[in-house]
Amino acid sequence: MLRLEKRPNPSKLWLYGTPVMAVILTMIVGGMLFATMGKDPFEVIRTIFWDPLFGEFAFYLRGQLLVKAGPLILIAIGLALGFRAGIWNIGAEGQYIMGAICGAAVGLAVYPTESRWIYPAMVIAGAFGGWAWAMIPAILKTRFHTNEILVSLMLVYVAQTILAKASTGFLKNPEGMGFPGSRNFSSYPAAANPELIAGSGIHWGVVTALAVAGVAWVLLSRHIIGFQIRLSGQAPRAARFHGVNPSKLVVLCMGLSGALAGLAGLFEVTGPAGQITIDFNVGYGFTAIIVAFLGRLNPIGIVFAGVLMALTYVGGEMASTNLGLPSATIQVFQGMLLFFLLGVDVLTNYRIRTFMGGK
Amino acid sequence: MDFGGINPAILIASLMAASVPILLAALGELVVEKAGVLNLGVEGMMIMGAIVGFMVTIQTGSPFLGFVGGAIGGAGLSLIFAFLTQVLLANQVATGLALTLFGLGLSALLGQGYNGLKPAATGAVPLGPLADIPFFGRVLFSHDWVVYFSVFMTGVIWYVLKSTRLGLILRAVGESHEAAHALGYKVNRIRLGAIAFGGAMAGMGGAYVSLVRVPQWVDGITAGAGWIALAIVVFASWKPWRALIGAYLFGGITVLQLNLQAAGSSIPVEYLSMSPYLITIVVLVIMSSGRGKAALNAPAALGQNFHASR
Amino acid sequence: MLRRTLLASAALGLGLTLSGGAAMAAGMDKVKACFVYVGPIGDGGWTFQHHDGALQVQAAYGDKVELQWQESVPEGADAERVLTQMALGGCNIIFTTSFGYMDATNAVAAKFPDVKFEHATGFKRDQPNVSTYNARFYEGRAVQGTIAGRMTKSNKIGYIGSFPIPEVVMGINSYYLHAKKVNPAVELSVVWAYTWFDPAKEADAAKALIDQGVDVIAAHTDSTAPLAEAAKTNGAVIGFGQASDMVEYKDGPRVSSIIDNWGPYYVKRVGALLDGTYEQADAWEGIAGGEVLIGEITAAVPAEVKAEAEALRDAIAAGTYHPFTGPINKQDGSAWLAEGATAPDGDLLGMNFFVEGITGDIPQ
Secondary structure (H helix, E strand, C coil): EEEEEEECCHHHHHHHHHHHHEEEEEHHHHHHHHHHHCCCCHHHHHHHHHHHCCCCHHHHHHHHHHHHHHHHHHHHHHHHHHHHCCCCCCHHHHHHHHHHHHHHHHHCCCCCCCCCHHHHHHHHHHHHHHHHHHHHHHHHHHHCCCCCCHHHHHHHHHHHHHHHHHHHHHHHCCCCCCCCCCHHHHHHHHHHCCCCCCCCCCCCHHHHHHHHHHHHHHHEEEEEHHHHHHHHHHHHHHHHHCCHHHHHHHHHHHHHHHHHHHHHHHHHHHHHCCCCCCCCCHHHHHHHHHHHHHHHCCHEEEEEEHHHHHHHHHHEEEHHHCCCHHHHHHHHHHHHHHHHHHHCCCHEEEEEEEEECCC | HHHHHHHCHHHHHHHHHHHHHHHHHHHHHHHHHHCCCCCCCHHHHHHHHHHHHHHHHHHHHHHHHHHHHHHHHHHHHHHHHHHHHHCCCCCCHHHHHHHHHHHHHHHHHHCCCCCCCCCCCECCCCHHHHCCCCCHHHCCCCEHHHHHEEEEEHHHHHHHHHHCCCHHHHHHHHHHHHHHCCCCCCCCHHHHHHHHHHHHHHHHHHHHHHHHHHHCCCCCCCCCCHHHHHHHHHHHHCCHHHHHHHHHHHHHHHHHHHHHHHCCCCCHHHHHHHHHHHHHHHHHHHHHHHHHHHHCCCCCCCCCCCCCCC | CHHHHHHHHHHHHHHHHHHHCCCHHHHCEEHHHHHHHHCCCCHCCHHHHHHHHHHHHHHHHHHEEEEEECCCCCCCCHHHHHHHHHHHHHCCEEECCCCCHHHHHHHHHCCCCCCEEEECCCCCCCCCCCEEEECCCCHHHHHHHHHHHHCCCEEEEEEEEEHHHHHHHHHHHHHHHHHHHCCCCCCEEEECCCCCHHHHHHHHHHHHHHCCCCCCEEEECCCCCHHHHCCCCCCEEEEEEEEEECCCCCCCCCCECCCCCCCHHHHHHHCCCCCCCCCCCCCECCCCCCCCCCCCCCCCCCCCHHHHHHHHHHHHCCCCCCCCCCCCCEEECEEEEECCCCCCHHHHCCCCEEEEECCCCCCC
């Protein structure tokens, strides 16, 4: 019989060892899956994990990893703060959309004025849009004890309808011949978020994501607010004795995660995506929840988790295009990787003991 | 009897059928959450139920076996979640989300070759003269068996949770796993059972989409119904009959807004199409502020893993 | 600043050499044709039909073409990455099969002048190597409208719209005009589903229309759910296949269909690349070009109605009839097309108004 026994302290070795082990396990099981589909497993796995980083076109794809990881990291860090405090904002997707709409609206309202103040104003508007959208569940929770999971999730669908209205109505490109979608920011330099170094993929969103990761790490590990957040999550009653005001914490955490999601939306819509369209959101708000947990709710861990997630998207896409794998296979593979990453983490906090006989 | 060109009997009959998938899935998830487990993979389990149920019906020609297959498909997928969270103690939120991703992919993979087929029909239960009663005949006695089954299951789950030993144990596990463990209950095994039950219910809900509502298989057929089911559980503050009300309310407003459009209502379409979500929020706010306690009805140990240290 | 420009041109240069394109004018021995899809091939509608077109290319040229495709590519940044990857990977011609890829297509095309890009349903051709193509689906809607006007017993016909965009508005107008022409008493109900693909919601929308007494339903969303819903009425309600033929409902409510048939265009364009006659194009073919096929009109439709519908189809194919021929007024009563005038393509592509007689507003 095997039995789990709790370690007195999390194992440092396994903390770093488990992700590697999970990736290897995924390669083995995923390889078997690919083999049953009649593909060379080694080739597929090389395409997913190796080629985007070191393959022939890595010079382009490395940058794209950052483009993909940037918004995931930015949103996930905000969510992680809330999750640590036991505040469940699962509507980041809606806050992301609203941030994008608000920020874009500011830029489009002053089109075609050229001023270097436009973009900063848009950034503020984007953060505000996400913040305001997150304030709805936050205030309903503190004022009426309404569950924030339901409200934030429902507001995603409301935001999607507003997005459809924005792109077919109030933000529609007047020169777009009646087609849905806003003006493209790439042709409006004052409001655009271009690559900072050509070919690197780095734009303001990526820079912000990394900066926020650093700040969040300091906040969580050094600052009194970080202590309050951690305490509220682990021991809500003790937190109250320490003078933590739960309502303030809800407003703070929801607001922060909303503002960061809104920022991510703004950077995405003015940069890589380029314009507001009906389907502009691609689920970053939901994927970021997974990224937050993969990163163990730790800002530095989240950076790595975001890049790994981006790698499976970019590499998976290459495997699908170049080797003719259905994209469903890639989804299954991603799911497996997540299962293994989450599953083997048990070794960090527990050790496996064999024992004989009954209890 | 018409309101704004909309016949209430037809509307109610429509919403009862439209709500079945989210009701079944929400009931299953309700039991899971009562046992203290938060499985966000409802969408993934639903779509697995949808494809497995569809495959079984195509192969056997029997919609009933299809529903059984759907339940097995959903339960089968949920066992991955159960293993990860109950044995390996993985984080429930993240595992549930990964389950959705995995389920969407796996269903699309299994479904290759099943596009464009038509499953055997699930007809209305013949209730003879009852169906001819004015108004009530249309509302109550013109449905297929799954509609009745979903209402029946609401009652069963309500009864079991409230008045049986099994329900008591389940609730105890969800409120305080430490205490339940101290009383000698096998916390993880009980939760495993609850998870499998939740998966089976979600799977049947999914099968209803692919066998009755749409009847066909296309990738991504459940189109987010699982998320709504999750929201309904919270909306219901973990009470089965309220889940039924929540599902009917949500389904009802969805059907109503489309009916209003079809009847040429002058309310702008975009407000109509966001109304199901907004009204759900408003109703929940009223409920939670009125009693002050409704939102606090969540199982105390929800989302926390349990490891027996002794 | 200088450094940035240098790097940019270096990247561009690299792109040029890697794109592997020799001068096209001389024709090519082998073409790598690539396709970017917005949904899964298994959607049974839009993407399924594009993929069918891709397979027709393979069938036509065999070893001389190599196919590559990517399913479920979100519009925006992801599309740009996939396109760049394909161009780097040696694709000679890339078909981007959704309107939302428009800006990404033009942006990537600028970096890879030797790769040909073909964008479906858009209007931007900023680069000499970008062509656009679309199909005149409204021609098919005219045929459907004729059938609908003749077949309805309740004089109420319905249309499930996806999003309020010109493409859909055009279809609604054409459908209504031709139903009205053969049946002046006809009324049209439009339901906006705000989705391209959500089978359950589409079924609900169809049900709502049926509950309102509508007995002919046309859908501009991609699944067969509306037909399945109509099938439950045991023949009281009929509908049409959309995007694909939806033959599985032939013995039920499906009386005809509009089939998106991209194959002929794909075969033509890849062929032109092979023999060196390729030129930038703005293609908008309809029934005449074989891009819009009218699926078999079933026996549920009386012979004289069938004949009328087929005559209309043939007149459109022959070019002797345009579905938007004046006099046509806009919904507010103002004149749009004078007697005998036909709609200019520009008006159609940007269409954002209903024609006279349709009730309800287009959400703006």
